[in-house]
Amino acid sequence: MVLNSLNLILSILIATCLVILQETMSNMFWLISVDMPVTIGVFVSTYFSNLLLMNGGGAIPIVALIAVGFLIAYTVAKILLIWINVSKANAYALAGAAAIMAIVLLMPLAFYNLDVLAGGRSILGKTILVFFGLVSGYYFGKSLEKQRV
Amino acid sequence: MRKRILISIGLIFSIHLIASEENYAYETLAEDLSHPWGLAVIDENNIIFTELSGNLRIIENGKLNPEPLSGVPEVLFAGQGGLSGIILDPSFNDNKRIYIAFSSPDAGKKTNTLEVVSATLNSGSISNVKTIFKASPSRRTAAHYGARMAFLDDGTLLITSGDGFNYREQAQYLDNHYGKIVRINTDGSIPQDNPFLSNTAALPEIWSYGHRNLQGITVVDGVVYENEHGPMGGDELNIAEPAKNYGWPAITYGKDYSGATISPFTEKEGMEQPIKYWVPSIAPSGMAYYDDTLFPNWTDSLLISALVPGDVRRLKVENSKITEEEILFSDLGRIRDVASSPDGTIILATDGPNGKLIRVIKK
Secondary structure (H helix, E strand, O other): OHHHHHHHHHHHHHHHHHHHHHHHHHHHHHHHHOOOOOOHHHHHHHHHHHHHHOOOOOOOOHHHHHHHHHHHHHHHHHHHHHHOOOOHHHHHHHHHHHHHHHHHHHHHHHOOOOOOOHHHOOHHHHHHHHHHHHHHHHHHHHHHHHHHO | OHHHHHHHHHHHHHOEEOOOOOOEEEEEEEEEEOOEEEEEEEEOOEEEEEEOOOOEEEEEOOEEOOOOOEOOOOOOOOOOOOEEEEEEOOOHHHHOEEEEEEEEEOOOOOOEEEEEEEEEEOOOEEEEEEEEEEOOOOEOOOOOOEEEEEEOOOOOEEEEEOOOOOOHHHHHOOOOOOOEEEEEOOOOOOOOOOOOOOOOOOOOOEEEEOOOEEEEEEEEOOEEEEEEEOOEOOEEEEEEOOOOEOOOOOOOOOEOOOOOOOOOOOOOOOOOOOOEEEOOOOOEEEEEEEOOOOOHHHOOEEEEEEOOOOEEEEEEEEOOEEEEEEEEOOOOOOEEEEEEOOOOOEEEEEOOOOEEEEEEEEO
């Protein structure tokens, strides 16, 4: 139980760090494209600043948003696993992907098509974010499988 | 960081934050208005104004006409969109022409854009409605239209066009109208001295660029002042000039609403600095220049209405520097627009579904 909770928290933190990495990269790559002096130092300091501010200085802490999404998606996955014969890693990977997809697709509907996560404005950006959800969910499912072994 | 601190200390000592020495009172001109947004003062007893929900209203001889003016084009009333900016023609007394900016739904209504029309004001209606500007390309969002206007001394019309929120990077490119001030003649044609006319990659209407959501613009002795919303922090007051790049979003003093850093840079060569910026945001919403003497302490000041927390900022600008700043009318809530009347009083539009038009009079 304790281990499950720890893995759940880790999976949420992995997703949070990856989503913020994508947001940072999206902004930095564009700045580079218009000849702004983005160095590795600027990139790293911006990423760490984003880790702090996107979880405590914005409208909604991104970690809380992801946690809610993952909790709902993982619960649904757990219920479905009773009837569907699929590996936990794959099931939770899909659940993680679905959670992030819901966040990037549903949030704009609530805000007149405004993408609050700027990194998710393009189809490529949305795809990358969903992939990161998949990776985080896969980690969680795999950790559950390891416990059983 | 050290530079920012030094600038902040410098500003503290160079700007005189003063308490108002004027005695004033409020007189309600109209109430229960549906999101009043833009207002234009015809004379001291006649004011025409927009409601974001799509109504064009008029106060005639000091009384609100209960019926909205007819003949207004269809508007998209959603998010921040709707019937927005309004301005009188410089020769209004002779030609009765007005100009209205609004968010206009495209066919199929999945996209929309900023549109400006000219029209003739009649009793109870407008007529001869003609589209003179449509921002390109259209957008899927219903935010950041800009939609304010001002006339230059040569009779050309400046229109503010916001970045559409999702399209912020486009403010740096000249092949679109996102995040721009555009300049056109009142018939919609392009002035032959527009700054990017010879640039075939640029849209010919563009006058300045690198803006975000410009909600106030006024011209004082040929100097164009514009204020714009930053994201979370970084609202700006700029002196706008042709062909200049105001930096958004490559440089900014604000953060994204998610908390993310949009840009870690606040300055770059070739990009203009604001003459003032606000962190945290005040959400500047309209601007007027007060040159009357009814309130002598306020003469020759910029008045900027603000939505957060809700007040009017009075700023005195000398040699492109703010020399005085004062917070006025902070007991009215969110203020959407401000104008000065020929009798020296000040007209305010409060924001929201139960908005008011208020006249500030001498006590």
